[in-house]
Each structure stands twice: as C-alpha cells, then as structure tokens.
Amino acid sequence: SALIGIVFYAISILITYFTLHYELYWLTPIAWFFGGTAVTTFFVLGHDCAHASFLKSNKANDFLGQIFFLFPFYPYYAWKYSH
Secondary structure: OHHHHHHHHHHHHHHHHHHHHOOOHHHHHHHHHHHHHHHHHHHHHHHHHHOOOOOOOHHHHHHHHHHHOOOOOOOHHHHHHHO
16 A cells, blocks of 8 residues: 555656646646545555554554655654654
8 A cells, every 4th residue: 555655646746747847737636636645545554653553563663654654744753642
C-alpha cells in the first residue's frame, strides 16, 4: 500500500505539472483525487506505525511513521502522543 501511495503521489505531481504548464485546468480535479488519495494512504500507514502495528520493531515503526507523515505535512510524534 505504500507503493500505491508513491505511485498516486507521482501521478498527482505529473498531472499538476501538465495542468500548470499547458494550462489544462480541467485536469485539476483529477490531480486532487490522486493527491488526496496518496496523502490519505500515507497518513493511514503513519497511523499504523504510531500504534506499532505496521512492523515488529518500534524503532522501525517510528522511522517509517516519520517518513509517511512527511507527505501530509503532519508532525509524527505530536500526533502519536496526542492520539
């Protein structure tokens, strides 16, 4: 599922590029869909890491959780301890 998030994030970036460069503004909702799905995917994976249910190692969960939370621009440890 991390691969799906990465692919969708890349697709949204490409669509956004074509939208802005070639002024194809009708592509904007499609970019929103792929970008929103990617960010939601990364947030869910980070959520699983915060609950230590993604991997067996707590350090690996925290490391990956921080990586996954970079995409939605959310602070991992602040969310982990307040959730």
